Amino acid sequence: MDLERSPLARPFPDIPPIAGVTLRVARARYKTWDRCDLTYAELAEGTTVAGVFTRSACPSSEVELGREQVKAGRARALIVNAGNSNAFTGYRGREAVEQIMAQVADKLGCTKEEVFVSSTGVIGVPLPKDKAREGVEAALGAQPCSWEEAAHTIGTTDTFTKGAHASAMIGDTRIEIGGIVKGSGMIAPDMATMLGYVFTDAAISPAFLQECLSRANRETFSCITVDSDTSTSDTVLAFATGKAGNAQLTSFEDPGADAFLAALRDVCRELAHLVVRDGEGAQKFIAVTVTGASDDESARIIGLSIANSPLVKTAIAGGDANWGRVVMAVGKAGEPADRDRLSIAFGGHWAARDGQPVADYDEAPVAKHLQGQEVDISVDLGLGEGRATVWTCDLTHGYISINADYRS
Amino acid sequence: MDLERSPLARPFPDIPPIAGVTLRVARARYKTWDRCDLTYAELAEGTTVAGVFTRSACPSSEVELGREQVKAGRARALIVNAGNSNAFTGYRGREAVEQIMAQVADKLGCTKEEVFVSSTGVIGVPLPKDKAREGVEAALGAQPCSWEEAAHTIGTTDTFTKGAHASAMIGDTRIEIGGIVKGSGMIAPDMATMLGYVFTDAAISPAFLQECLSRANRETFSCITVDSDTSTSDTVLAFATGKAGNAQLTSFEDPGADAFLAALRDVCRELAHLVVRDGEGAQKFIAVTVTGASDDESARIIGLSIANSPLVKTAIAGGDANWGRVVMAVGKAGEPADRDRLSIAFGGHWAARDGQPVADYDEAPVAKHLQGQEVDISVDLGLGEGRATVWTCDLTHGYISINADYRS
Structure with a gap:
């Protein structure tokens, strides 16, 4: 199977000779x-x-x-x-x-x-x-x-x-x-x-x-x-x-x-x-930043729970600021979280604060952010000082095509 | 979005009145x-x-x-x-x-x-x-x-x-x-x-x-x-x-x-x-049976690691008896496993035994099994008496369509 070059590809950098x-x-x-x-x-x-x-x-x-x-x-x-x-x-x-x-x-x-x-x-x-x-x-x-x-x-x-x-x-x-x-x-x-x-x-x-x-x-x-x-x-x-x-x-x-x-x-x-x-089928590069966790490792685990969630990844693929799925992924991580302190933002725009949808939430700038190739999801747990950023890509038809058709 | 009835659907059973x-x-x-x-x-x-x-x-x-x-x-x-x-x-x-x-x-x-x-x-x-x-x-x-x-x-x-x-x-x-x-x-x-x-x-x-x-x-x-x-x-x-x-x-x-x-x-x-x-996009019903684990709970965790692996699920969607991906999923489960005792079968046909590909492995009956709607994956760890069966479905384009297009 010939794979198309990822739309998120970067040119190879200039690396000087390394002596030895x-x-x-x-x-x-x-x-x-x-x-x-x-x-x-x-x-x-x-x-x-x-x-x-x-x-x-x-x-x-x-x-x-x-x-x-x-x-x-x-x-x-x-x-x-x-x-x-x-x-x-x-x-x-x-x-x-x-x-x-x-x-x-x-x-x-x-x-x-x-x-x-x-x-x-x-x-x-x-x-x-x-x-x-x-x-x-x-x-x-x-x-x-x-x-x-x-x-x-x-x-x-x-x-x-x-x-x-x-x-x-x-x-x-x-x-x-x-x-x-x-x-x-x-x-x-x-x-x-x-x-x-x-x-x-x-x-x-x-x-x-x-x-x-x-x-x-x-x-x-x-x-x-x-x-x-x-x-x-x-x-x-x-x-x-x-x-x-x-x-x-x-x-x-x-x-x-x-x-x-x-x-x-x-x-x-x-x-x-x-x-x-170069994630298989990737169309978007997603950074998930978790703050306010009980410690850094807890933040990393919660970040990965979000980044591994197929429902979050397909939502981003579809340009859908589905913060309910982010709540779900926080909840399943097995780490300390308090539903009523949780805040969630896309591209710096807060969709939910302290466990509730933001009253005057304007979806327009969020929708615009999600159209781009670089998507930022921020989650604040409101518990402590722990923080971490993890990175993933969206989950698209390309992933299925590559892996259901690729024969080893 | 109108969803098509799952090909794996079953008719609603006769349930008698329950007094009270x-x-x-x-x-x-x-x-x-x-x-x-x-x-x-x-x-x-x-x-x-x-x-x-x-x-x-x-x-x-x-x-x-x-x-x-x-x-x-x-x-x-x-x-x-x-x-x-x-x-x-x-x-x-x-x-x-x-x-x-x-x-x-x-x-x-x-x-x-x-x-x-x-x-x-x-x-x-x-x-x-x-x-x-x-x-x-x-x-x-x-x-x-x-x-x-x-x-x-x-x-x-x-x-x-x-x-x-x-x-x-x-x-x-x-x-x-x-x-x-x-x-x-x-x-x-x-x-x-x-x-x-x-x-x-x-x-x-x-x-x-x-x-x-x-x-x-x-x-x-x-x-x-x-x-x-x-x-x-x-x-x-x-x-x-x-x-x-x-x-x-x-x-x-x-x-x-x-x-x-x-x-x-x-x-x-x-x-x-x-x-x-009725799993989103499901085309195949997959039973994963794990035997020979150190205990039943370990077998269940390993079974779920296989059943949750997108690479295993897409392989089954593609009719590919990709047992290498099953090895991967066993290895990542975080449970006791010994690569050189591991055996893997599809539909009762052993593809790998004791950590090595089966020498006279015939892919034809396995390929036929994978064409059906009911797929059995068996993994024997060769360690103990623990066993469990878990169930999942394959991962298809249907899942992506439903979740990338569905707007809440």
Whole structure:
């Protein structure tokens, strides 16, 4: 099925070279696609790594291995296979991943554990070892490629290529952060969602890199949802080559650490937004901001209850400021809420205040807001100081067409 | 919007008169519908009552009052308003409900607390007191009507009228149980879902009636989902008039108590299935059976994770035996699961066993099964003895059309 480019797509940004990172792509021909499907990132010696992974109880071998590998905090290479997720494939799937790790480690003269592998695509088909071997061989010998080529190659049902960039000052040293991501369906929150890779030339200890990534993830990738369905393969990895020459960051006491986290969060947020913008069938980008909750986590859960509600998402698709459905979604979240303190706004226009419809509610400006591609829903619970923003897309005929017709 | 009758509809059953229950309907004209929209069930003196209600944190006044009323265990009347849920309407909504209670109590010479009120329809519009008063007045003076008329009158977006019947022997006394229900969207599990009313002529103590209803609910209404969205008004009430003349049931020690529970469960299961069969846009009725879970509740949660997954539901809509999506839904449920023990079947044909695709898997009989209107998905976790069956429908373009176009 040929998918139309999302109306919410953004152009691929300018991402400068990141010292210590070399990107290459090749054809492993996992599917009959006429395109590259294997991505290889070679990382300088001394690169540190951190990761967040799906909380699925049925993860792929790649996720199981990756969770162990990040504990050592060292990386020399990343391989991403597109077109086959290698999930639910038992020992045969695991053998394929270990073969790739060994093949790359042999070439680079590093340990297997420094080679990270991700796979994305169909579930239940073991990654074919012969195709993987030839694909990796071709990638190891290929010419370096651009960020955009690498971002395109990790994609599957994505309708546009997704990347983000930020820079920060650590002391007198300017550092760069570049990231790429893929994903548009089977996107749900509460964990690292989809495949995302962030590269920086900053020098950072593995433990502190993990702390920064976990924090950034909590407010970005863990705050998006397309369809409430959580992939078996979700992975976000951050690699720091240390080539920028800054004094290594090891804690928030270090000068520049806050700036680094802010830049990392910017990149993660943009990547997360891009996934929502490519949500299957998406016509509108929806930001749900919850304030006045009992705490931030409660606000996030309520926000996701709204963002995952098919009745809210179809209402937005139809341009209907149906705040009754928002009340419903708040009520079902299982979090503290008081019906008679609840206020709801669309695009900054309050439709309900303190548990009652606003008396002089004018639907015209709300209707106009809902005609646009960017929709804001605000909910104030009137209970406490907790707040969160989550992002999702509307639920349209396009989602049904893609998922009822797409045969794996 | 005129909705087509669900292809999964069933004819309204023969429900005999239940001694002590008199049904009447009238026009309150809450909406511009050219139909009755107010249902009145008059109940004999001595009728006991039990109820289960939504767990929404933002329930309607009807639900708040009903929760209190069932504690006393006595009922003389039920009023159901269709076309206005009276939810999220603050003190004005509550006043309307109390007015109805007083009006009926005055007529019957009972206490207000013996008059139960439910409302279903649009959220956020206070129930108009004048229309309610005139409608109740008309109903109090109307001729008795049939079960089918009453069932039709409580409906809103339902595309067919829903009822169920069972009988049981308590000692030498035959008792009848009749039930009606409405609902097709905003249907989610984990509580009494939608509006359902069960009437019996059996004599049962209020406490034991509550125990039986709660048990039946757990395996029926709490095991269905259309769209994972939980209404603010969900209510199931059971009324026992005691007119059959059996020795009053007060515990499972009493002869006939098990038979009564079995018959009550049959009625509740059928009513629950009818709601799924009228699920918005439904083309297929899906039963998900989970076995081998660590316990029954874990099996139910995993079953609902599968039944709520838009990717599973769209796959079934498309006739695609996409068991990878079932693996995903098991994995995201947050319950114990072991990828390498997981087995999945469609229509009794195993597609995956012990965490791997079945080697000689023949898709032809599975594809044939998925062409039908009744789809069975079986998941065995291989961990323990826990089991549950949950029911849902597929997710189709019809759901989007109904909910993106329907304006409240």
